[in-house]
Amino acid sequence: MTRTRAPRVAITLARLRQERIWLLFGIVVLAAAMVALFGNGDQAQLLFSTCLFVVLAYAWNIISGLSGYVSFGQVGFFGIGAYMAATCQIAWQWDWYLAALGAVLAAIVLALPLGTVMLRLQGIFFALGMFGLSRIGALIATSTSLVGGSMGEPVPIVGTTQETALAMLGCAVGAVVLTAWLLRSPLGLRLLALRDDEKAAEASGINTNASKVTAFCLSAGLAALAGSLYVWNVGFIDPGSAFNNTYELQTILMVLFGGIGTLWGPLLGAVVISLISNALWAQFPQQQQIILGALILIAVIWMPGGLVSLFQRFGWLRRRPVWGPPPPVEAEERLPLFPAAVGNVGEPVLGCQEVTRRFGGLTALNRVSLEARSGHIVAVIGPNGAGKTTLFNLITGFDRCNGGAIRLGKMLLKRLAPYRIARAGIARTFQTCRPFPSLTAWETLLLPALVASASKEEAIRAAAQMLERLALRDQWDASPESLPPGQLRFLEIGRALMLRPRVLLLDEVMAGMSPEEIRLIHALLREAVAAGCAVIAIEHVVPAIMPIADHVSVLDFGTTIAQGRPDEVLRNPAVIEAYLGTGEEEPVNA
Amino acid sequence: MLQLQTYLLLLLTGIMWGGVYLLMAFGLNLIYGVMKVVNLAHGDFIVVAGLLAVTLYGAFQAGPVLAIPLATLLFLLVGLAVYRGLLAHVDTTGSQGELRTLLITFGLSSIISNIALLIWGGQYQSVPFFQSAVRLGPLFLPESLIVSSLVAFVLAFAVQFWLTRTRWGRLVRATAQSELGAASCGLNTGRIRLLTFALGAAMAGAAGALTVVLIPVQAASGGFVTVQAFTLIALGGLGNYLGALLAAILLGVIEVSSSYFLGASAASAMIYLIFILVLIVRPQGLLGHRGRI
Structure with missing residues (x-):
């Protein structure tokens, strides 16, 4: 009794320690809400602009941090959101929240085809292609006469600074929660996997295009939300500030400063940089940009992983493995590793x-x-x-x-x-191992298991069982990079087997293996073959x-x-x- | 007849503007080709060199003849200092490496352009040199454009010659193609990277001091220049010299003719549109791997 209870208590305690960060976050949000409600206009405006950047930072982090597609043009969706909201308010006198909803929907509808085309590009090409798109957006906004053209136009419905700050704070909290949810969801797992290795993710049965485009649309929607609230706050719309490149650069800086691809990095980066630049603006309006630039240099040279990496050195703010730790597998609930009756042997x-x-x-x-x-x-x-x-x-x-x-x-x-x-x-392994460095061993198996299984519970059980079968249970939360080559091979074979393949393609899996490891592979292959798998x-x-x-x-x-x-x-x-x-x-x- | 003349003029000015853009993109291309680093401060180097030329002109009535060597030398030193002081200290490899170099050069760009703003202020300035127009049959072309584009094309061929026919050029190309391979053949790739960065910066300096006679600059216009230069080299296929030449001419002709027929704002939209289309259809650039150094 005590033997089973002790780890339970330990797990609960660990959970509580991990959730402490959310408690802290809640307190900060409460304090910010107090500022919005009872602070003066300047304070509320500072809160608004900080939260605006928090939202933009998380929007950028979803596409560029989680899925690894660095974009230099996400501010384009901010502009689209701002214009859509302004149009709704000017032409149809919609309320701000309806306008915001319309802006978000419009951005997502637009992002769907754009993402499908643009995400075929890689690396710097995607980044610059997006930059070009946002420039085209700005040029269209300048040349149409619909909403003010190049000169801009006032928007009829303007919120007070306090209420806009409060709404923006809500959005910022939403952005954090959305990212936290993503990082614990199958979609987040897929994004991290495709960020590490798109081909290996495809081989694990992941529709990488769909995952990327989903992330792109989420990012676009968040940016558009920020844009619509921005219009509501300033009460004016013009191309120069809606498609503002400085916003893009500042957002990127914030995310990198805080820690790209992490849950808390964008928040830390956005808040710290916003506060610093606000303080600098008061003290040295002329030299503000110079000091910010120097700050970037210092950050990159001394702190390449961002602020979050400083905390991670002490074990704080680390990403938690999805749905871990793997549950113990009882004998009676064992699943077959392979589909039951594939057909007759031969x-x-x-x-x-x-x-x-x-x-x-x-x-x-x-x-x-x-x-x-x-x-x-x-x-x-x-x-x-x-x-x-x-x-x-x-x-x-x-x-x-x-x-x-x-x-x-x-x-x-x-x-x-x-x-x-x-x-x-048809599952395969690769000649040289292609692990996902961002995922743990457990998640590496869970990823294809989710593809092959009907339910979450079944996937978890299958992955836990495979982890045991590969003798990797003790290393369940290890990064593949820390595994020795033999175990890495096993993990890769396990990843292929999680698809419950009818055909298993093994590309030189026994190269460089010890006789003991070869015996293990033989046993695994015999088991696969006995279940009717073709190898x-x-x-x-x-x-x-x-x-x-x-x-x-x-x-x-x-x-x-x-x-x-x-x-x-x-x-x-x-x-x-x-x-x-x-x-x-x-x-x-x- | 008049029609034909117009087209000819558009084509010729287009090619010449292409040369100017090429000149402004050259250093960026060299640095990317060898180091796989996009120097976001490139435009600011050009702008500061231009503003320096303006000051020299104001103080001593000195033309580009003095300004170009001075700016070249100055930015050679700036390039050395930036590489030694900043880029040598960050890990530029790996998936985060690209971001890191972008961020470093972005920070540098912000520092340089804002210092320039404090020194020179925010107004557009130019050097009134080569202001006459040259008559070419029935066509009139501004002298500044002719000089700039001539220098650009000469420089393009000089660099091409240097890269393909000299010992140092070969070393640079070896490093560009495989840094690991070059290092394992005993090349000091760190020195070659240093040299490349300094050289690329010096090219930006020279380009800035010359093109200021044609394009007025202000302290904050560096970002735009960088984007324009990057568009060009991406269109040509990053680090690809022949491609860059082709892309420069294409962009020059498209820009000049679309601003003639459609107006200035449509022209810049056109450039981005073509840029995106090329990226989607041919992400490896116009020429792909051919012509890469």
């Missing part, structure tokens, strides 16, 4: 027919055919550059064939997105794969030079010539 599941792939003049694969049967293990061997990994890329949709067809059962896989193929039941394994370590392989296919320069039962293939003179060696030189992998 039934063909995956078929590649005469697959061809050319890269310019090089034919990487030339009319290669391969079949995987349920309950069988196919070994694909061959020298480096034979086209083995290319074949996997074609099967999993990361690359397109120039000819031939790949079928899963009766379904043609042509032109299917990688995540659809993963969901259809295709690329392997260089021939002695490691041959004992369990049912069928061997040998590739050389993109063509199949031999296939058949392992003992036959290994005696084939062409295979010995091309790959195994004639015995005159030392075999490398022996």
Whole structure:
């Protein structure tokens, strides 16, 4: 009794300690609300502008911090929100909150197609493309005569400073809560995963495009909300202040100063920088920008992770693993690791027919055919550059064939997105491990489990069970970067298995493994095969794969030079010539 | 006939303006190509060099002939100091590396432009040099534009020659293509990065001191110049020289002709529109990997 109670109490205490930050946050919000209610106009205005930047900072953090798509044009949505709200108020005399709602909806509706197109861009290109879009928005606002044009126009409904500050404070709290919710939700998990490695996320069955666009729309909606309240506060709309680049830069600075991609970083950054620049404005109006610039330099050089990283060094403000710790798994509620009855053993599941792939003049694969049967293990061997990994890329949709067809059962896989193929039941590992450094081992397994499972409870149970199966339970909250290479491999195999695949593609998983680890993998593969899973394994370590392989296919320069039962293939003179060696030189992998 | 003349004039001025933009983007391109760092203070270097030229003109009636070497030397030193003092201290690799360098150079930009504002004030200034117009058959072209674009194209070819035909140029290209590879061949890549940054800054200085005869500047216009320069090199494919040349001419012609036919504000919208379209259709720039240093 006491043995089970003691950890419970410890967990509750730990929880309480973690929730202390929310208590502190609540007190700060209460104090701010007091300022809004009973402070003078200047104080309320300072509160308003601080909260405005808090909202903008969180808006930017969602797209640029959580999903890693740094944007230089999110202020464009601030401008759209401001214009939409102004239009609602001027043309239709809507109340401020209705106008704000309209602004948010308009921004989201606009962000949906824009995000779909723009998020195909990567890195600095996305950042600058967004910058260009926000400039175009400003130019449109300048040239239309609808709402004041370039000169701007007063807005009829103006709130008092106190009430706008209070509303903005509410929005800021909302932005914090939204981010906190995101970081504990499957969507947040997907965003962090795609920020780390988009391909690996796709291979885990994540529709990365949908996740990115959702984040983009959330970010746009938040920015538009800030814009609409801004109009309500100042009572005036003009292109120069609605599409203000300084806002964008200041927002970015705040988030980076506080800590990008974290829950509390944007808040800390926005509040600290707002207060500092306000104080500087009073003391040194001329030198304010110079001092701010110097502050940035100091922050980046001495504090690259932002303010939050200072706290994280003491274990505070760290991100908490989603839905952790993994619950203990009782024997009676064990789930099968693989789908129950895939079909009869020996039934063909995956078929590649005469697959061809050319890269310019090089034919990487030339009319290669391969079949995987349920309950069988196919070994694909061959020298480096034979086209083995290319074949996997074609099967999993990361690359397109120039000819031939790949079928899963009766379904043609042509032109299917990688995540659809993963969901259809083909899971893979990568030649070099592609972990998600931001996720813990537990979350790495949870991510595909959520794709494959019907409910949250089932996913949690399946992931916990897999964690145990891989002997990683004690490291459940470890970052993949801290795991030794062998365990990292296991984690990657586990990630693939969480999809409950009908076909499992393993790309050199046994390279560099100890005999003990190879035995573990063999056990896992036998279990998979017994459940009817079809396995295709690329392997260089021939002695490691041959004992369990049912069928061997040998590739050389993109063509199949031999296939058949392992003992036959290994005696084939062409295979010995091309790959195994004639015995005159030392075999490398022996 | 008049139609044809107009088109010819638009094309010619477009190409020349393209040359000027190229001149202003050159240092940025070099620094990005080698260091993968977008120097957001680039425009401020140009603007301060221009304002310096204005002061020199005011004090000694000195033209660009004096201002250019002075500004070049000054910004060479500024580049050395910035690299040694700031960029050498941050980790520029990894996913956060890009952000860090952006932030450093952004901070620098804010410092420089605001100091310039304290010194020179906020009004637009220019150097009245090369003010005559040159008659070219039936066409009149401003002399300042001709001189600037000539210098730009000469400089473009000089840099291309330096990069492809000299020992130092080869070292720079090796570092640009693979820093790790260059370092493992025994190159002091830190020194090459230092040299590149200083050189890029010096190019900005030279460009600023020259183009101020054509484009009036004020202390805060650096941000806009940076954006314009970046648009150009992104269009050309970051770090790509041939692409930048092509993009410069394209942008110059588009800007001149669309401002002639559609008006100034439509022209700047056009630039951004083309920029986004190119990014979406060809994110690797106009030429892709070809022509990269």
